[in-house]
Amino acid sequence: xxxxxxxxxxxxSGASGGMAAYTLxxxxxxxxxxxxxxxxxxxxxxxxxxxxxxPYRGLGNPSRLPHVIQATExxxxxxxxxxxxxxxxDPSSPFNWVRVRYVGGKSLFWSRMxxxxxxxxxxxxxxxxxxxxxxxxxxxxxxxYDQVEPIxxxxxxxxxxxxxxxxxxxxxxxxxxxxxxxxxxxxxxRNIPITKVRSSLGRGQLASSLNLLLPDALATGNLTIxxxxxxxxxxxxxxxxxxxxxxxxxxxxxxxxxxxAKVVVLGASCLESTRILLNSGIANSSGVLGHxxxxxxxxxxxxxxxxxxxxxxxxxxxxxxxxxxxxRFRNLQTKEKDFLRGYAFDFTAGSTPDAKFFPLxxxxxxxxxxxxxxxxxxxxxxxxxxxxxxxxVRINKDLADAWGIPVLHIQARYGSNEFNMAKDAxxxxxxxxxxxxxxxxxxxxxxxxxxxxxxxxGTCRMGDNPKTSVLxxxxxxxxxxxxxxxxGSSFVTAGSQNPTMTILSLSMRASEYLAEQMRKNEL
Amino acid sequence: MRRRRFIQALAAAQAAPALLAQRxxxxxxxxxAPPPAAPEAPESAPLDFSIPDEGADxxxxxxxxxxxxxxxxxCDLLIPAAPGSPGALxxxxxxxxxxxxxDAPVQRQQLWLSGLxxxxxQSQIRFRKAFADTDAGQADTxxxxxxxxxxxxxPNDPVARVLAAAKxxxxxxxxxxxxxxxxxxxxxxxxxxxxxxxxxxx
Numbered sequence: 001x002x003x004x005x006x007x008x009x010x011x012x013s014g015a016s017g018g019m020a021a022y023t024l025x026x027x028x029x030x031x032x033x034x035x036x037x038x039x040x041x042x043x044x045x046x047x048x049x050x051x052x053x054x055p056y057r058g059l060g061n062p063s064r065l066p067h068v069i070q071a072t073e074x075x076x077x078x079x080x081x082x083x084x085x086x087x088x089x090d091p092s093s094p095f096n097w098v099r100v101r102y103v104g105g106k107s108l109f110w111s112r113m114x115x116x117x118x119x120x121x122x123x124x125x126x127x128x129x130x131x132x133x134x135x136x137x138x139x140x141x142x143x144x145y146d147q148v149e150p151i152x153x154x155x156x157x158x159x160x161x162x163x164x165x166x167x168x169x170x171x172x173x174x175x176x177x178x179x180x181x182x183x184x185x186x187x188x189x190r191n192i193p194i195t196k197v198r199s200s201l202g203r204g205q206l207a208s209s210l211n212l213l214l215p216d217a218l219a220t221g222n223l224t225i226x227x228x229x230x231x232x233x234x235x236x237x238x239x240x241x242x243x244x245x246x247x248x249x250x251x252x253x254x255x256x257x258x259x260x261a262k263v264v265v266l267g268a269s270c271l272e273s274t275r276i277l278l279n280s281g282i283a284n285s286s287g288v289l290g291h292x293x294x295x296x297x298x299x300x301x302x303x304x305x306x307x308x309x310x311x312x313x314x315x316x317x318x319x320x321x322x323x324x325x326x327x328r329f330r331n332l333q334t335k336e337k338d339f340l341r342g343y344a345f346d347f348t349a350g351s352t353p354d355a356k357f358f359p360l361x362x363x364x365x366x367x368x369x370x371x372x373x374x375x376x377x378x379x380x381x382x383x384x385x386x387x388x389x390x391x392x393v394r395i396n397k398d399l400a401d402a403w404g405i406p407v408l409h410i411q412a413r414y415g416s417n418e419f420n421m422a423k424d425a426x427x428x429x430x431x432x433x434x435x436x437x438x439x440x441x442x443x444x445x446x447x448x449x450x451x452x453x454x455x456x457x458g459t460c461r462m463g464d465n466p467k468t469s470v471l472x473x474x475x476x477x478x479x480x481x482x483x484x485x486x487x488g489s490s491f492v493t494a495g496s497q498n499p500t501m502t503i504l505s506l507s508m509r510a511s512e513y514l515a516e517q518m519r520k521n522e523l
Numbered sequence: 524m525r526r527r528r529f530i531q532a533l534a535a536a537q538a539a540p541a542l543l544a545q546r547x548x549x550x551x552x553x554x555x556a557p558p559p560a561a562p563e564a565p566e567s568a569p570l571d572f573s574i575p576d577e578g579a580d581x582x583x584x585x586x587x588x589x590x591x592x593x594x595x596x597x598c599d600l601l602i603p604a605a606p607g608s609p610g611a612l613x614x615x616x617x618x619x620x621x622x623x624x625x626d627a628p629v630q631r632q633q634l635w636l637s638g639l640x641x642x643x644x645q646s647q648i649r650f651r652k653a654f655a656d657t658d659a660g661q662a663d664t665x666x667x668x669x670x671x672x673x674x675x676x677x678p679n680d681p682v683a684r685v686l687a688a689a690k691x692x693x694x695x696x697x698x699x700x701x702x703x704x705x706x707x708x709x710x711x712x713x714x715x716x717x718x719x720x721x722x723x724x725x
Binding site for chain 1: 576627673690696700717718719722725
């Protein structure tokens with residue numbers, strides 16, 4: 001049987017690839033989807049296990065995932081094996097590349113934080129003069145956010161904040177605990193806004209491409225999914241310069257195959273899509289493919305405070321509970337001296353501070369932990385990273401993965417803008433806690449290594465100028481008309497908001513454009 | 524993959540509880556009951572498996588005898604036993620740490636080796652005795668770094684660094700031990716609880 005010649009080949013099945021399939025197949029376009037990982041049954045692949053049954057007592061295999069510092073022994077199997085798919089970086093510039101290879105991709109495991117970007121990001125250069133604007137504005141993307149949010153069932157509270165645009169939300173009607181109300185009161189005195197975390201509720205246990213996008217796409221009869229297909233490169237017709245499909249290897253056997261299609265849509269995640277393009281030697285007449293890598297820097301547990309009313313048991317039960325989100329408030333109407341752009345926080349109240357924060361051991365430590373049960377308040381800072389040409393990825397020809405595909409070398413480091421921003425963030429959070437009368441048990445302003453946020457973006461950025469960008473405003477390659485890249489690699493700036501809603505919306509928008517171009521026979 | 528199979532795989536586990544809930548509590552026979560079937564052989568009971576710690580002793584092989592003695596004393600100081608609550612020694616945490624660090628990258632191994640050696644050296648200098656033989660007051664003097672406020676950057680001194688790491692790891696290894704959980708279950712083999720474990724997919 002000869003293979004079908006599909007209309008569109010989609011590489012990757014996570015948020016961006018899944019949304020491309022969802023959008024294109026509904027318009028009658030026949031799609032073939034390849035994913036490097038296996039198909040899974042999310043229910044069957046979990047079991048409940050007590051920690052004492054784990055071989056490493058919950059501490060995890062100490063050699064297994066050196067870059068995935070958020071991995072636990074419980075979830076170690078969900079991350080990409082770094083020995084199977086390695087990458088390199090300078091030892092002095094670590095980059096934590098955190099990957100998932102399953103049908104559904106990272107959308108199986110994401111934190112579900114669901115925000116829109118604002119024109120402070122889309123038109124960042126207009127605002128502060130640094131870098132480049134996106135070729136689109138919030139007005140262009142808002143109709144797609146409007147459609148994506150109901151699919152993922154985003155819950156949030158409308159606040160009318162220009163820097164954190166409202167969405168098509170399921171209204172969050174939950175109340176604030178008294179401790180958080182106190183915190184909000186101190187924040188409002190300083191013009192610092194606080195809202196509820198905006199989060200995708202999804203359906204059942206998942207808010208994923210696997211359960212929200214792919215079933216509908218398959219229901220059209222227009223989608224074929226091939227799991228375990230590790231794409232090596234995209235093929236090009238030398239006569240026309242157009243892409244013709246992709247070469248891939250079966251994950252188990254290494255058998256090499258070629259998939260044909262009229263159009264190729266890359267949605268393999270920011271750095272995997274970039275790696276495929278670099279290994280294919282295409283779409284880089286600008287010379288910026290692989291450059292402008294950025295993410296959001298994270299300072300986790302930047303401030304750990306104790307709420308004394310809870311410790312002294314003078315507060316009623318439930319006094320400290322719940323959490324919230326502080327959107328960017330710096331460099332909006334005023335201008336900071338030491339840094340451009342801004343940061344956000346999420347915070348929680350009512351936890352028990354970790355043992356490491358108490359300068360004790362033995363029984364005194366146990367006693368202190370018991371006394372501080374439920375007294376904790378802690379925040380994590382998520383800061384905007386300036387996109388720079390110097391932060392980039394390139395192919396390391398000296399090292400290949402388990403399928404013989406050359407790996408990435410990643411070169412990224414944070415600069416003074418990020419470090420100054422982190423200092424300001426932590427000073428601000430500590431000041432707010434003290435103003436509440438809370439005791440600051442510990443604080444630090446050191447960002448985790450780049451990549452930790454799993455929000456890497458920017459290496460195939462879009463733009464108005466083919467000399468300085470890889471993609472046009474429709475996520476379409478400037479060089480090759482029938483090639484689209486719909487994942488986070490297309491970002492120009494990331495802001496401090498989690499990127500998934502924007503990735504989904506961009507993919508939907510690009511796919512609608514692609515479908516219309518195909519209908520008009522203009523691709 | 525065909526859509527039907529895909530949907531079935533997704534829906535099956537989610538639908539099962541709902542289907543069970545819809546089942547009527549008793550079946551009302553529409554026809555006379557059939558003659559009773561011949562009794563089937565009873566199904567075998569679910570097999571009950573154990574873990575190595577329940578039925579065997581660990582073999583320590585990474586640390587030297589002196590380092591291991593230092594580690595044992597440190598573990599006992601960090602998580603002492605309490606009535607009804609096994610400490611790190613009863614939870615065989617020194618033996619577990621010997622395995623864990625023996626399985627770790629060389630850099631982490633070196634840190635632990637030099638940290639334990641350093642602790643022993645300081646004990647010999649200060650008190651002319653092995654750390655394993657120190658009394659509580661002497662040991663507390665040597666564990667002074669644990670009375671310092673927490674900082675994000677780990678200390679440069681290998682002793683201080685190992686003490687900070689041990690404080691966290693020994694605690695986790697004790698609380699997650701079979702022995703500690705068995706004690707919490709009133710001496711019975713602990714059952715249930717725990718977290719969601721993601722199985723390897725192949």
